[in-house]
Amino acid sequence: MDATYIQESIEQLKTNIFMHVRHRTLLQYTGEPVLDENQLFYLLMPFLNGEKWNEQIHKSAITVGIVHASLSEHDKIDETNATSKEQQLTVLSGDYYSGRYYEILAQAGNIPLIKQLSEGIAVRCEHQIKVYEVNSLTLDNWYESISVVKTELIKRFYQVYGFEQYSTFMHTSLLLIQLQKELRNLQHGNKSLILEKMVESAAKEGQPLELLLQQKIDVLNDLLHEYLRSSTIKDELKLYIEQQISS
Amino acid sequence: MEKMKLKLLYSDLKADIDIIEKELEIALNSSSQLINDASLHLLQAGGKRIRPVFVLISAKFGQYNIDQVKNIAVPLELIHSASLVHDDVIDDSDLRRGRHTVKAQWNNRVAMYTGDFIFARALEYVTSIENPRVHQILAKTMVEICNGEVIQIEDKFRSNQNIKDYFRRIKRKTALLIESSCELGAVVSGLDDKNVRHLKQFGYFVGMSYQIVDDILDFTATDKELGKPAGSDLLQGNITLPILLLKDHPTISKFIELAANGEVTEQQRLEMLSIVRKSDAIKQSINVSNHYLRKALKEVDALPNHPMKKKLRDIALFIGKRKF
Numbered sequence: 001m002d003a004t005y006i007q008e009s010i011e012q013l014k015t016n017i018f019m020h021v022r023h024r025t026l027l028q029y030t031g032e033p034v035l036d037e038n039q040l041f042y043l044l045m046p047f048l049n050g051e052k053w054n055e056q057i058h059k060s061a062i063t064v065g066i067v068h069a070s071l072s073e074h075d076k077i078d079e080t081n082a083t084s085k086e087q088q089l090t091v092l093s094g095d096y097y098s099g100r101y102y103e104i105l106a107q108a109g110n111i112p113l114i115k116q117l118s119e120g121i122a123v124r125c126e127h128q129i130k131v132y133e134v135n136s137l138t139l140d141n142w143y144e145s146i147s148v149v150k151t152e153l154i155k156r157f158y159q160v161y162g163f164e165q166y167s168t169f170m171h172t173s174l175l176l177i178q179l180q181k182e183l184r185n186l187q188h189g190n191k192s193l194i195l196e197k198m199v200e201s202a203a204k205e206g207q208p209l210e211l212l213l214q215q216k217i218d219v220l221n222d223l224l225h226e227y228l229r230s231s232t233i234k235d236e237l238k239l240y241i242e243q244q245i246s247s
Numbered sequence: 248m249e250k251m252k253l254k255l256l257y258s259d260l261k262a263d264i265d266i267i268e269k270e271l272e273i274a275l276n277s278s279s280q281l282i283n284d285a286s287l288h289l290l291q292a293g294g295k296r297i298r299p300v301f302v303l304i305s306a307k308f309g310q311y312n313i314d315q316v317k318n319i320a321v322p323l324e325l326i327h328s329a330s331l332v333h334d335d336v337i338d339d340s341d342l343r344r345g346r347h348t349v350k351a352q353w354n355n356r357v358a359m360y361t362g363d364f365i366f367a368r369a370l371e372y373v374t375s376i377e378n379p380r381v382h383q384i385l386a387k388t389m390v391e392i393c394n395g396e397v398i399q400i401e402d403k404f405r406s407n408q409n410i411k412d413y414f415r416r417i418k419r420k421t422a423l424l425i426e427s428s429c430e431l432g433a434v435v436s437g438l439d440d441k442n443v444r445h446l447k448q449f450g451y452f453v454g455m456s457y458q459i460v461d462d463i464l465d466f467t468a469t470d471k472e473l474g475k476p477a478g479s480d481l482l483q484g485n486i487t488l489p490i491l492l493l494k495d496h497p498t499i500s501k502f503i504e505l506a507a508n509g510e511v512t513e514q515q516r517l518e519m520l521s522i523v524r525k526s527d528a529i530k531q532s533i534n535v536s537n538h539y540l541r542k543a544l545k546e547v548d549a550l551p552n553h554p555m556k557k558k559l560r561d562i563a564l565f566i567g568k569r570k571f
Contacts, residue, residue, distance in 0.1 A: 074359040079354040082336050082339070083339050089397065089400060094359070096390065098363070098389075099390035099392075102382070102385075103390050106379060107379075107386075109382075111374050114370055118371040119367070122277070122367040122368055122371065125279075125360045125361075126277055126364070128360050129361070130279070132353065132354070133279065133281045
């Protein structure tokens with residue numbers, strides 16, 4: 001196994017996900033579903049590390065990808081104006097993907113995963129909506145919300161199949177990657193609601209967000225490298241993770 | 248008023264409907280204050296709870312146990328509610344049942360997350376049922392409803408559509424969820440396949456009639472009764488049965504063009520309403536609705552003798568004849 005094999009496995013998973021949610025009209029107006037390769041990597045990590053893997057688990061990984069795609073569609077909806085045909089169909093593509101994940105798992109009789117994923121979606125929504133709440137959250141609260149949004153569903157997938165030993169890697173790495181993105185956005189002046197909220201929280205802590213974000217990134221980086229040093233996962237996976245966080 | 252009449256019709260189910268209402272509140276309880284507010288806002292807006300009622304009545308034909316039956320009645324109502332929250336974003340609707348929609352009260356994104364949360368809670372709730380058949384029926388219904396909504400958007404302002412297109416659309420938009428409510432109520436109470444089929448078909452026919460009546464009322468009811476301007480369906484490009492029956496009318500076809508360009512004045516809306524109300528299209532649409540009602544009642548006749556047969560008939564007739 002090398003980086004090419006890992007990349008091909010991710011591409012294959014992507015293709016499988018696309019196949020399961022293919023819809024002529026939605027494809028025409030909303031394009032292919034948005035998938036995060038870093039998340040897909042962590043869905044496949046137990047397989048790539050040689051854990052027992054079968055058709056059912058692979059199908060389950062596909063459905064987790066579909067749920068991510070579904071929720072990503074709804075992140076694209078404009079806050080004030082969703083009247084264009086593209087926006088209307090984006091609402092529906094999210095709902096359609098959501099129905100498809102349920103349909104696939106229902107066909108397979110995989111009720112435990114339906115339960116875990118639906119619980120996970122509800123928790124994720126509770127965190128996603130926080131940016132619209134009147135609240136005074138600390139920066140750590142925002143880190144937690146970002147982490148839940150990125151990792152909750154993969155965590156649930158791990159729980160169902162006994163892959164919890166990968167959770168620490170997955171949590172640390174996906175949070176780190178997202179915070180790196182947020183830092184870049186901040187530095188480039190790209191605005192978002194979560195950044196605005198984090199700026200407010202940082203101000204309450206009496207420090208600029210850029211500095212605090214960089215400190216958090218450094219802590220997570222050190223932590224992840226510590227995990228990598230002490231972990232027995234395959235070296236190729238360690239290398240891939242290192243590339244992920246340095247790119 | 249009509250909602251009160253309906254409540255009277257199923258007054259002997261009140262204890263179980265109250266259980267469903269309580270469970271709806273419990274299911275929507277969230278750690279997020281905003282989701283709680285938005286969900287409560289939605290629950291307080293009420294609704295006829297037709298889907299849970301059909302689940303309960305259908306289940307009465309089998310081994311009725313409210314603790315089991317609620318596990319499908321609650322999710323069906325939640326799925327219906329979640330789809331309304333998202334529909335209001337799609338339709339850019341500020342009012343529903345005379346109240347502000349979630350998207351109007353907060354914003355589109357809050358509506359998306361609230362809807363997703365409610366969908367998720369519906370599925371979480373239904374996982375207390377282990378029978379895969381229940382999940383397969385429900386999942387297929389959810390996907391088909393979505394397909395119906397996609398078709399509805401594709402068909403918006405499309406003047407060359409026909410009545411078959413309309414039936415295909417309303418089947419998915421409304422009839423399927425009512426059909427599934429009846430079918431699933433029967434399945435969870437262990438009814439035999441033949442009678443499950445009769446109840447399923449009953450739900451489908453009633454659902455078709457229900458939507459046709461809804462589409463008629465959009466023209467014949469007042470703005471106040473509707474809680475939104477009469478004729479809103481057409482203003483949004485949804486060409487429903489009364490309009491399909493009138494589409495060769497020069498003023499109506501001109502109106503569709505104007506609506507497509509968002510250029511309808513209040514006077515033109517009132518003129519359109521007047522034409523539709525005075526036309527034969529309303530009467531013809533009522534006839535089509537009645538045709539589906541008769542088919543529904545035939546399915547009731549085929550069911551074994553049971554006190555709930557009368558209830559099914561009464562509710563079907565109420566739905567088909569409602570003035571609002």
